[in-house]
Amino acid sequence: MESPINYVAFLGFSVVPPTLTQENPFDRVRLKEESIPMNLTTTQLTYHDYMLLPDDGKRYEVIEGDLSMTPAPVTRHQIIVGRLLHVLLSYLETHPDGTVLTAPCDVVLSDTDIVQPDLLYVRNKSMAQVTEQNIQGPPDVVVEILSPSTAARDRDLKRKRYEHFGVQEYWLLDPDHNTLEILVLQAGQYTQLCCAIRPATCTSALFPGLTLDLSQLLK
Numbered sequence: 001m002e003s004p005i006n007y008v009a010f011l012g013f014s015v016v017p018p019t020l021t022q023e024n025p026f027d028r029v030r031l032k033e034e035s036i037p038m039n040l041t042t043t044q045l046t047y048h049d050y051m052l053l054p055d056d057g058k059r060y061e062v063i064e065g066d067l068s069m070t071p072a073p074v075t076r077h078q079i080i081v082g083r084l085l086h087v088l089l090s091y092l093e094t095h096p097d098g099t100v101l102t103a104p105c106d107v108v109l110s111d112t113d114i115v116q117p118d119l120l121y122v123r124n125k126s127m128a129q130v131t132e133q134n135i136q137g138p139p140d141v142v143v144e145i146l147s148p149s150t151a152a153r154d155r156d157l158k159r160k161r162y163e164h165f166g167v168q169e170y171w172l173l174d175p176d177h178n179t180l181e182i183l184v185l186q187a188g189q190y191t192q193l194c195c196a197i198r199p200a201t202c203t204s205a206l207f208p209g210l211t212l213d214l215s216q217l218l219k
Contacts, residue, residue: 046111059104063161065112076175077145081118083217084143084173088121091210098123098140099130106134107142109165115158119143121206138162140206143171159183163190169206178218 044065121141178198199215
């Protein structure tokens with residue numbers, strides 16, 4: 001996932017615009033009373049606020065009430081998502097155990113945690129979570145494609161939230177270092193199931209019999 005941007009700072013506001021309405025979530029954003037511009041404080045945003053955000057093609061997320069915006073991903077990112085999607089869909093043709101979805105797809109982990117993973121998997125037994133609008137609750141598998149500017153966030157903040165809410169497997173694909181790390185939830189905490197570098201392979205506990213070939217995914 002590409003670098004998240006604080007939306008208000010991204011727009012370059014130095015003061016709170018006077019025309020914001022009560023129903024706009026940016027009404028709830030206020031600048032700190034400091035000499036350094038663009039330092040912001042925010043109240044916690046909720047799913048209600050999230051649903052009021054503009055449908056402008058950008059990817060918004062709310063994590064622990066904090067809003068971020070992600071620019072359009074680079075082409076290699078999209079190619080890797082496409083390759084992984086093809087691998088998983090091919091597997092599911094003979095093992096119809098669930099559904100794979102890609103961003104943009106809202107995952108509502110809580111009222112103040114709404115994310116859009118690059119790719120996610122929901123097993124059939126959890127399909128009640130899949131609604132017409134979004135995914136209500138943790139998917140069984142979440143995949144994030146790392147970039148230099150988001151790797152720390154994906155490995156720390158998002159990892160902690162996915163762990164907290166019970167995502168069974170968290171996959172981190174790093175195109176710059178040609179690696180795939182798979183974390184599996186055990187007793188409420190993530191442990192490393194696999195960490196491979198191209199051209200090695202990885203396996204997943206939730207996709208028995210599937211081999212993830214990094215020489216193909218990250219070529």
